[in-house]
Amino acid sequence: MSSWFGSAPTRVTTSVLLCGYYGEHNLGDDALLDALLAQLPPSVTPLVTAFDQAQISRQHGVASVNRRSLRAVLKALRQCRALVLGGGSLLQDSTSFRSLLYYAALITAARLQGKPVLLWAQGLGPLRRRRSRALVRVLLPLASGITWRDSSSAQLARQLGVAAPHGTDAVWSLPRQHWLGLGGPIVVCWRPTPHLQGEAWKPYLQALEDLAEQTEREVIWLPFHRDQDQRLFDQLQQQGLVGDALVRRSRVVEAVTPSEAMALFRSASLVLAMRLHALILAALAGSPVSALSYDPKVQACATELGCSCIDLADASAEAGALLSSWLEAFEHPPALACLEAMAQATAMHRALLTTLEV
Missing domain, CATH: 3.40.50.2000 (Glycogen Phosphorylase B;)
Known part of the structure; x- marks a missing residue:
């Protein structure tokens, strides 16, 4: 197991591992990936964890690894120079405690290999189990940088001992469109x-x-x-x-x-x-x-x-x-000023990713 989690010699590329619920046929998570790729510095080569890898390749033209194989993802991580947990609410136990352990394994492996870990535009929780809260209390200080997507996540993180800024959901950074729906469905x-x-x-x-x-x-x-x-x-x-x-x-x-x-x-x-x-x-x-x-x-x-x-x-x-x-x-339609304010509050997520520039 140490060869997967530890710092055994391997060829490290310029890639950054983007970890999320991508390629699972969920338009929301695919929109988060759109936002993340748009905010990445040009010098960063992304490697994306995804289930439907063909879909991710068609839509984004990026390399991917099977997110449902922890062994494959850990192997890919060893060849990357950083780990980004990208959007959504990944540190939670409503899906299952096993899901939380999956992300805990990735964060721990990255830090044991001396690689930075960014929690980008993350939601936090729910954490319904006492052991989940204890685990996340240990994990959060391992992150090199954190931005939260909402105030409730930031508040929960403070309760667990880590203060970090919060903005709005990263999908608000995507380009707005002009409404054409008068008389529409x-x-x-x-x-x-x-x-x-x-x-x-x-x-x-x-x-x-x-x-x-x-x-x-x-x-x-x-x-x-x-x-x-x-x-x-x-x-x-x-x-x-x-x-x-x-x-x-x-x-x-x-x-x-x-x-x-x-x-x-x-x-x-x-x-x-x-x-x-x-x-x-x-x-x-x-x-x-x-x-x-x-x-x-x-x-x-x-x-x-x-x-x-x-x-x-x-x-x-x-x-x-x-x-x-x-x-x-x-x-x-919603007020334009409100939409602009929501978009502006995503700037901190982009700023976090500038730490990956080479």
Whole structure:
């Protein structure tokens, strides 16, 4: 094991290992990779951890290593001069404690090899287990530099003994687009969630049907995480939860890249987003947005953006109230000043990466 974690002689290249949840058919994480590659200094050669390596090669033209093989990633790390944990919330245990151990192994291996570790635009947590908090308390001081994507992550890090600056999510650094959605469809980016099981979906689906009927718009269902979201509309239909009028107005459209998703968003009269990066990309496309929060990070982003947000933990949702909220947001794009402020707050993430220049 020491040959993988330690400093056994090996040929070190000029590459930097960019570690994240890339190539997993999640448009949000692919957007984070877009932002990270755009912020890298020109002198840096990236090597990306990815599951669908062919997709990453096609979309970005960069070399990759299979992220699901810790052995392969550790081998690649030995040939790189630095490690960057790139965006998202990687140090968390909601996926599993094993996932946290994966990133702990990479950080530890890099430091044992004398290589810098950057936590770039990271979220922190949730850390539900006592052993998770203890592990992260040890890991954070090993980082050579840290920027957080939100204030709650920075606050949790301070509780664990490490102070570092926070900005906004790095996806806010991507170029904004001009909204073209007057008269356009309603785009729905919803996901399966424990908050909505069976009949609990009914008020949301009824409000969506009423909105589409009143405004006479098509409804486009956009799966943001292909493997998790793609069958949601069909599953809701099979459960008898989708009204006939909504079925007639609905179709499912797949976007392969974040830019394809933004093209759909910029033509929308309203985007109803559950996923954080669907909310951000829709706002960057200039589209009117309304959020549905299954996670505090979505609520926090909606508050910063100044858009309406429904807490899915609230079991008292009523179709009429939902419809009123969505009609208020309909064809009313976010304020440009707010979008500019969110973008400016990503500058610290770019500054962190300048430490990699050669």
